[in-house]
Amino acid sequence: MVAKCGxxxxxxxxxxxxxxxxxxxxxxxxxxxxxxxxxFFADSxxxxxxxxxxxAIIGAIGLNILTxxxxxxxxxxxxxxxxxxxxxxxxxxxxxxxxWISLPLAGFITALIGMIFGVPSLRLKGLYLAMATFAxxxxxxxTINHWESLTNxxxxxxxxxxxxxxxxxxxxRRMYFIIFITVILLxxxxxxxxxxxxxxxxxxxxxxxxxxxxxxxxxxxxxxxAFAISSFYAGIAGALLAHHRKIITPENFPIWEAIRxxxxxxxxxxxxxxxxxxxxxxxILLDEVLRNITTTLSGIxxxxxxxxxxxxxxxxxxxxxxxxxxxxxxxxxxxYTIRNYWKLWPFSY
Amino acid sequence: MEFFLQLVVxxxxxxxxxxxxxxxxxxxxxxxGILNLAQGEFLMVGAYIFFAIVDxxxxxxxxxxxxxxxxxxxxxxxxxxWILRPLIGEPIISVIMVTLGLASVLRALVQAFYGTDTRPFxxxxxxxxxxxxxxxxxxSYIGSFICVSLLVVLFSIFFKYTNTGIAMRATASDQQAxxxxxxSIKRIFAISWSIAAVVSAIGGILLGxxxxxxxxxxxxxxxxxxxxxxxxxxDSILGAILGxxxxxxxxxxxxxxxxxxxxxxxxEVAPFVMLVLILMIKPYGxxxxxxxxxx
Numbered sequence: 001m002v003a004k005c006g007x008x009x010x011x012x013x014x015x016x017x018x019x020x021x022x023x024x025x026x027x028x029x030x031x032x033x034x035x036x037x038x039x040f041f042a043d044s045x046x047x048x049x050x051x052x053x054x055x056a057i058i059g060a061i062g063l064n065i066l067t068x069x070x071x072x073x074x075x076x077x078x079x080x081x082x083x084x085x086x087x088x089x090x091x092x093x094x095x096x097x098x099x100w101i102s103l104p105l106a107g108f109i110t111a112l113i114g115m116i117f118g119v120p121s122l123r124l125k126g127l128y129l130a131m132a133t134f135a136x137x138x139x140x141x142x143t144i145n146h147w148e149s150l151t152n153x154x155x156x157x158x159x160x161x162x163x164x165x166x167x168x169x170x171x172x173r174r175m176y177f178i179i180f181i182t183v184i185l186l187x188x189x190x191x192x193x194x195x196x197x198x199x200x201x202x203x204x205x206x207x208x209x210x211x212x213x214x215x216x217x218x219x220x221x222x223x224x225x226a227f228a229i230s231s232f233y234a235g236i237a238g239a240l241l242a243h244h245r246k247i248i249t250p251e252n253f254p255i256w257e258a259i260r261x262x263x264x265x266x267x268x269x270x271x272x273x274x275x276x277x278x279x280x281x282x283x284i285l286l287d288e289v290l291r292n293i294t295t296t297l298s299g300i301x302x303x304x305x306x307x308x309x310x311x312x313x314x315x316x317x318x319x320x321x322x323x324x325x326x327x328x329x330x331x332x333x334x335x336y337t338i339r340n341y342w343k344l345w346p347f348s349y
Numbered sequence: 350m351e352f353f354l355q356l357v358v359x360x361x362x363x364x365x366x367x368x369x370x371x372x373x374x375x376x377x378x379x380x381x382g383i384l385n386l387a388q389g390e391f392l393m394v395g396a397y398i399f400f401a402i403v404d405x406x407x408x409x410x411x412x413x414x415x416x417x418x419x420x421x422x423x424x425x426x427x428x429x430x431w432i433l434r435p436l437i438g439e440p441i442i443s444v445i446m447v448t449l450g451l452a453s454v455l456r457a458l459v460q461a462f463y464g465t466d467t468r469p470f471x472x473x474x475x476x477x478x479x480x481x482x483x484x485x486x487x488x489s490y491i492g493s494f495i496c497v498s499l500l501v502v503l504f505s506i507f508f509k510y511t512n513t514g515i516a517m518r519a520t521a522s523d524q525q526a527x528x529x530x531x532x533s534i535k536r537i538f539a540i541s542w543s544i545a546a547v548v549s550a551i552g553g554i555l556l557g558x559x560x561x562x563x564x565x566x567x568x569x570x571x572x573x574x575x576x577x578x579x580x581x582x583x584d585s586i587l588g589a590i591l592g593x594x595x596x597x598x599x600x601x602x603x604x605x606x607x608x609x610x611x612x613x614x615x616x617e618v619a620p621f622v623m624l625v626l627i628l629m630i631k632p633y634g635x636x637x638x639x640x641x642x643x644x
């Protein structure tokens with residue numbers, strides 16, 4: 001943490017403060033107020049994008065806890081989202097539970113399944129673990145597609161909107177509030193997690209797991225815990241996505257989605273909560289902008305439809321490659337660099 | 350019994366192509382420790398280049414084949430130079446992601462030029478079945494199998510006797526020692542990427558011929574190669590070949606016998622179930638070198 005000249009930390013308590021200065025605290029409060037006023041002025045399209053961003057932020061923070069902070073590479077995040085989405089969808093549509101019970105249940109059930117996927121992590125590292133999660137994705141996809149009595153197979157499930165009494169959260173604007181309150185709660189939880197013993201254990205495991213074990217970190221326990229927390233986030237994100245989309249099919253969660261989440265945390269910054277947020281916003285906006293460009297251009301040049309259809313995927317790939325080569329620490333690091341430059345400008349030193 | 354043999358034969362043929370693609374995979378991993386998740390895309394690009402040269406420029410088959418190989422070779426060199434080299438020394442996740450990004454770009458390029466429709470592939474081994482020990486087997490299957498076997502023999506000779514081959518093996522076993530012997534590691538990395546692109550292109554061409562048409566689904570073969578290399582051991586060429594055949598046969602048997610119970614699709618998921626089992630029981634595969642970690 002870089003601080004300005006003369007801003008000395010006099011105790012561990014100050015060093016660990018969530019907000020470095022009062023100004024930062026004011027900014028965060030300001031943003032939260034802006035985000036709560038936003039839906040009253042935004043149209044349905046903007047709200048839809050905002051909701052997607054909200055879901056992506058939760059998912060990205062979850063993946064960052066596992067991959068960025070604990071160092072366990074997972075290419076199976078889309079599967080966890082799918083499990084959360086299906087759990088909540090099945091509980092609300094078939095068991096007819098209330099959304100307010102099914103949402104946390106989706107999180108906990110996904111966490112449980114995430115722990116099962118996490119068991120190989122004690123034995124496998126790096127590439128091998130990535131491959132195991134990769135396989136887990138395909139196995140989950142197959143199960144969802146073929147367990148038709150539970151998941152309706154490829155037909156998908158219609159998801160009822162959340163409700164309090166007779167008030168239904170059936171529009172994008174109403175869902176927005178649920179999603180954003182969840183985002184704020186989970187972001188603060190994650191931010192706080194890394195001020196505790198558990199979070200420090202995660203970081204120790206990432207940096208060198210053998211050394212962590214020597215220092216008394218129970219590897220098995222903490223790796224499983226990382227998988228559980230990460231999957232919990234993914235489960236919540238998936239459940240919110242299901243209720244936002246109102247219908248879910250297995251096609252909502254391809255391997256491509258897992259790769260997109262990895263791209264988010266890499267573009268945003270590995271091992272940074274702020275980075276997950278930047279990455280999620282960047283990816284979703286990039287996708288929306290590209291989609292709008294392709295739709296407009298295909299209207300003007302109908303003979304180029306084939307070319308334009310591939311634009312999205314191509315730009316996605318190029319963005320990842322360029323970021324990894326030129327900005328490997330992600331947007332969060334870039335943000336700190338810019339901020340610190342201006343903080344002392346024009347008298348650095 | 351005939352059903353069983355049919356499945357095994359199909360499995361061996363498809364498995365031999367897996368083996369070929371896995372060979373490229375293992376080469377890159379051995380030389381540079383990079384897991385190339387764009388291997389399936391290399392295969393697809395190779396098949397499409399061959400298709401373009403034959404179908405649009407009307408080049409006869411054999412020169413077209415060599416042109417494709419040349420093109421793949423250059424593609425491999427460029428990718429290594431521009432995309433992978435800047436990432437030497439970066440964490441594993443960056444390298445995995447960059448190959449995934451590369452995969453996206455290659456897929457998008459192919460889609461931009463050829464769309465998503467299936468294109469008829471030029472036929473060089475006919476699909477007519479001939480009788481082999483009482484089982485009808487398509488000529489294209491036998492042709493492919495012979496091609497792959499020949500290539501594997503060629504590569505074994507290449508690694509055993511040529512200077513470049515020996516340098517590549519040296520790099521795999523100890524990069525520092527290799528450098529101190531005056532061998533350019535960068536050159537070895539570049540060559541291993543080119544060879545991987547070339548063998549994948551050959552795999553793509555053979556597979557295109559077997560299927561009779563090519564489309565975007567060719568990339569899924571690249572995913573199937575992952576169970577193959579994990580079974581064989583990530584850094585073993587013999588393992589890649591054996592793993593390819595085993596996974597080919599296994600997925601065909603699983604598909605043939607279990608599909609009626611699950612309503613299809615078992616063939617696609619069986620290799621991944623196998624992958625998880627292998628990782629649980631013997632993470633370094635049949636012939637892989639066990640990594641020993643010291644603090």
